[in-house]
Amino acid sequence: MVKSKTAYVCTDCGSEYSRWLGQCTDCKAWNTISEFRQAKLPSRGGNFAGFAGNAAGNEAKVQTLDTIDLADLPRFSAGFAEFDRVLGGGIVPGSAILIGGEPGAGKSTLLLQAMCSLATTMPALYITGEESLQQVAMRAKRLGLPTDQLKMLSETSVENICHIAIKEQPKIMVIDSIQVMHMSEIQSAPGSVSQVRESAAYLTRFAKQHHVAILLVGHVTKDGSLAGPKVLEHCIDCSIMLEGSTDSRYRTLRGNKNRFGAVNELGVFAMTGSGLKEVKNPSAIFLTRSEEQTPGSTVMVVWEGTRPLLVEIQALVDHSALGNPRRVAVGADQNRLSMLLAILHRHGGLQLNDQDVFVNVVGGVKVTETSIDLALILALVSSFKDNALPQDLVIFGEVGLSGEIRPVPSGQERLNEAAKHGFKRAIVPYNNMPKQKIAEMEVIGVKKLSDALDVI
Numbered sequence: 001m002v003k004s005k006t007a008y009v010c011t012d013c014g015s016e017y018s019r020w021l022g023q024c025t026d027c028k029a030w031n032t033i034s035e036f037r038q039a040k041l042p043s044r045g046g047n048f049a050g051f052a053g054n055a056a057g058n059e060a061k062v063q064t065l066d067t068i069d070l071a072d073l074p075r076f077s078a079g080f081a082e083f084d085r086v087l088g089g090g091i092v093p094g095s096a097i098l099i100g101g102e103p104g105a106g107k108s109t110l111l112l113q114a115m116c117s118l119a120t121t122m123p124a125l126y127i128t129g130e131e132s133l134q135q136v137a138m139r140a141k142r143l144g145l146p147t148d149q150l151k152m153l154s155e156t157s158v159e160n161i162c163h164i165a166i167k168e169q170p171k172i173m174v175i176d177s178i179q180v181m182h183m184s185e186i187q188s189a190p191g192s193v194s195q196v197r198e199s200a201a202y203l204t205r206f207a208k209q210h211h212v213a214i215l216l217v218g219h220v221t222k223d224g225s226l227a228g229p230k231v232l233e234h235c236i237d238c239s240i241m242l243e244g245s246t247d248s249r250y251r252t253l254r255g256n257k258n259r260f261g262a263v264n265e266l267g268v269f270a271m272t273g274s275g276l277k278e279v280k281n282p283s284a285i286f287l288t289r290s291e292e293q294t295p296g297s298t299v300m301v302v303w304e305g306t307r308p309l310l311v312e313i314q315a316l317v318d319h320s321a322l323g324n325p326r327r328v329a330v331g332a333d334q335n336r337l338s339m340l341l342a343i344l345h346r347h348g349g350l351q352l353n354d355q356d357v358f359v360n361v362v363g364g365v366k367v368t369e370t371s372i373d374l375a376l377i378l379a380l381v382s383s384f385k386d387n388a389l390p391q392d393l394v395i396f397g398e399v400g401l402s403g404e405i406r407p408v409p410s411g412q413e414r415l416n417e418a419a420k421h422g423f424k425r426a427i428v429p430y431n432n433m434p435k436q437k438i439a440e441m442e443v444i445g446v447k448k449l450s451d452a453l454d455v456i
């Protein structure tokens with residue numbers, strides 16, 4: 001008899017341990033480690049739950065790379081150009097894609113819209129474990145979606161789902177959500193690490209074996225009461241996140257992992273009364289600024305995958321009443337902010353030790369790029385000196401620890417995008433100075449932080 005193996009897994013970062021610990025040594029989160037009982041492994045040579053072959057669904061056979069048949073993988077569109085962009089050009093048949101996000105982000109809405117339009121061209125199956133069929137039907141009707149082709153199923157048992165899918169032969173399938181799915185051979189409750197991991201692994205194998213693209217919905221909860229998408233990121237092909245607070249209209253779709261394309265693509269959607277709508281020109285919405293010039297506000301160009309995006313950075317520097325002043329960054333990295341404040345002190349001669357510092361990227365965008373550095377520093381200086389920067393100025397560049405301004409990729413394209421939106425001046429790293437002059441734009445290249453401070 002094969003004994004089931006017990007492991008301990010952090011629900012936040014997915015690290016595995018052989019015994020229980022109070023704190024995860026990898027991500028330092030407290031009380032996130034829970035027991036994970038792996039399913040009994042089949043005896044060697046036996047078929048695991050009716051599947052032959054290995055985890056990727058291929059028959060075990062040694063081949064060289066050039067003899068592997070590639071022709072049968074044409075991607076198909078998910079119905080939204082922004083969605084396709086994040087996936088790297090569309091859905092690959094037989095892939096397992098995880099869509100994560102907080103409850104209420106709009107995952108079910110996005111997938112229902114995508115599936116209803118996909119169902120008109122291919123067999124599609126939508127499995128709902130959270131909402132009743134009536135609820136989904138009501139939503140589809142309200143959104144005015146074509147409802148006569150999409151097949152619906154309300155089920156939470158993974159074995160039953162696969163059984164029905166073999167009969168229905170869909171080309172694409174949605175599982176909403178992975179956290180309510182369960183497998184009979186695992187004892188723990190739905191939503192626990194064991195269930196979520198095994199269900200996802202089983203469904204991924206099913207996807208490969210039967211060439212069905214499977215979209216798995218995964219909730220991200222802050223308190224970690226549900227096993228989050230992190231614990232199953234290793235077994236799926238793509239992991240994308242739908243982000244955006246429920247009180248803001250805009251949602252961004254971002255790739256975290258993609259076995260078929262780049263991960264730094266960003267798709268932008270707006271949540272409207274009639275579902276999610278694509279935003280074709282995101283720069284325009286993130287830049288809705290007031291006419292008046294305000295201190296502490298700068299505009300920068302971030303490079304998201306294959307396109308530039310103009311965003312506004314706001315900073316507020318205010319005298320602190322506390323002994324330990326606050327440093328808050330929304331949409332930017334908190335550690336990076338602390339580092340930039342130190343650079344500003346050392347190489348810009350500006351002491352902000354007794355000041356509270358708040359930084360915000362407007363529109364709920366998250367900037368992970370280092371090109372934010374220069375724009376952020378200049379926003380801080382502008383707020384501290386209470387001196388507004390010109391409306392038509394755009395800034396980007398990385399700042400090094402010795403106060404040097406480093407170049408960032410795609411400088412020319414960033415400047416072109418800014419020029420398209422009517423910006424007349426730019427402060428950029430010296431090495432990012434364009435080779436050809438950009439029409440109606442004055443570009444100032446800076447080598448050191450002190451140069452940039454002199455310019456403004």
Ligand code: TYD
Pocket residue numbers: 101102103104105106107108109110139143246271272273274275276
């Ligand atoms: P939903 O797709 O149910 O979220 P998730 O599956 O990620 O938990 O979307 C929920 C939110 O979207 C809900 O709070 C209301 C909002 N919403 C709209 O604003 N307009 C709409 O047309 C729909 C369908 C939802």
Ligand code: MG
Pocket residue numbers: 107108109130176
């Ligand atoms: Mg939902």
